[in-house]
Amino acid sequence: MNINFKHEWIETNIGLMAVLTMLAISVGGLVEIAPLFFIDKTIEKVEGVRPYTPLEQRGRDIFQREGCYTCHSQMIRPFRDEKLRYGHYSLAAESQYDHPFQWGSKRTGPDLARVGGKYSNEWHVQHMVAPRSMVPESVMPNYPWLLSTPLDISDTASRMKALRKVGVPYSLTQAEYDANVAKFGETVAPQLHIPDAQKNLVEQANFGNYDGDRSGISEMDALVAYLQVLGTMVDFSKYADDAFVDNR
C-alpha cells in the first residue's frame, strides 16, 4: 500500500521526520495564535482604563506576593448570577495594562474584579488583619503584617521601568509624557511619569491614608489603594448594556 511505503520512508529518515513533526505541531499554534494579530474586535473600546498609579502598582505587587490570586479571581463572567453578585462582566480592555493579568479560575473567596468602592478602607484593613472579625464564616488567613510592615518604595521606579518594557505606557521621556497627556488626560499622565514615581506614591498614600494610620506608608496602604481601584475605571453608565456584545 502507498501509505505503508510513506510510513517506512518517514521512519527511516530522521531528518524528514523532525521536519514533518514540527509542521504538524505548528498547525495548532498557527490556528490559535496567528489570528490574534489580525482580529481587532477582542479588546473593547472604552474610556477610563489607565495603567495603575505607583501606589496601586505596589499594592498589586503585594497582592501577587501574598498569593491572593490562589483564592480570588478577577474575572466576572457574563452570567446572570455573576452579574447580580459582582456587577458588569469583566472586559478585556479592563486588564489591558495588567502584567500578568489576575483573571484566575479558582474562587475559594469571592471575585475581586469590581471590589473597588464596595467596602470602606477601614473594612479592608480590619478584614485583612482579622477576616473573621468582619465575616464570621470566612476561611481567609490573617494578614496582620501588612499593617506593620513599611512599604519599600525605593525600587518603585525600577518596577515601573520593567512594566514599561512589556508595554505598559509609563513615561520616561517628555515625548512619552505628552503622548500620555493626549491619551489619558492631564490628571492621569503625571501619575504615569516614572521620574516622579516615588513622589507620586508618597503623595497618594498620605492623601488617601488607606490604612487609617498617618504615621507612615505601610504595605496595607498600597494593597487597599489597589483593591479600591479594581473595576472602577470604566463608567458603565455611559454605555448601553449591550455595548460589548459584538466583542465576542
Add this chain to the structure above:
Amino acid sequence: MSEQKLQSQTVQTTGHAWDGDLQEYNNPLPAWWVYTFYATVVFALVYWTIYPSWPFGKGWIGGVSQITYVNSEGETKTHSWNTRALLMEDLNQAAAAQKPYFDKVSAMPYEQIAKDPEMNGFILSAGKALFADNCAPCHQAGGQGVVSFFPNLTDDDWLYGGSYDTIHETLMGGRRGYMPAFGEVLDGEQVDQLANYVASLSGIEHDAGKAAAGNVLFHSDTAACYYCHTSEATGRKDMGAPNLTDNIWLWADVPAATGGEGKVAAIRGVIANGLNKGVMPAWSGRLSPEQIKVLTVYVHELGGGQ
C-alpha cells in the same frame, strides 16, 4: 514460540523490515473507536456551523445560531450566539419575571409596602439576598453590626435617622463619620473629665467630681461638644453625631470593657483620638433604584425603623 508464529501468520505487518528480520505488527484500531472518532469530526462540523468558530479576516465566523434581546435603550437586536448576547437574553427573561414586583415597589409608598403582606414577602426574600451580598460584610448577616466598626441596624438608635427617607439617603449617597481628635486641643485631665461626664449620662460608674467638671466643659466653647451632640447630649442626626445618653455604644467598646475605670477609658480613647472612620459606601452607582428601595424597606424592618 509457536504462539508467536501463529500471530505472525494472522496479523499483518507494516510491511518493512530492519536488520533483516525486525518487523512491526499493524493491528488495526477497533471499529468502535474509529467510528467514534468519525462522529466527533461530524460533531465539530455541526458545532462550527452553529456557534462562533473560525477566525476570519478581522473578526470571526459568527455561526447560524442567533439570539434576540432588548437592550437598555429599548432597541430589539438580533446577534449571532455568544455568551454576552445570551446574558442579555437571560437578563431580559429575569427582568420580565420580576417586573410586576419591581413595578409595584417603585409605585408604592414605603408605608404601604410594609403593610402589604405579598409585597412584604417579596421584600423579605429579595432584600435578604441583596443584604447578604452587599451589606452583611460590614453590618453582619443579621444586621447586628460590629462594635467599634459598623453600626447595629436592628435597634432603634440611629446615627443618621431611621425613617424611610433617611435610610434611603444613607444607601444612595453613603456616609462618612468624623469627630475631631480632642486630645490635640484639650489636656489629659480635661479629656478624662469629659469621659466621666459622658459615662454619667448612661449611668456608668464614674467619678462624680470629674463628671461635674466634664459637664461644664461639654457645654463650653472650649470643647464645644454640644455643637454636634446637642446640649442634652442626645446627638444630631443630620451630622451623624450619636446620642450619648442611651448607653448604646458603637465607637467606644464600653460593653467589652471591665469595671467603671475601664469603661471610662474606652470613652476617653474616642474623645482623645477622634474618629475618621464610619465610612459607608454609596450604592447609587452599584444597585438599581428598585433594589435600593427594597433594601430601604428591608433595613427599616430589621427592627428599628422609625
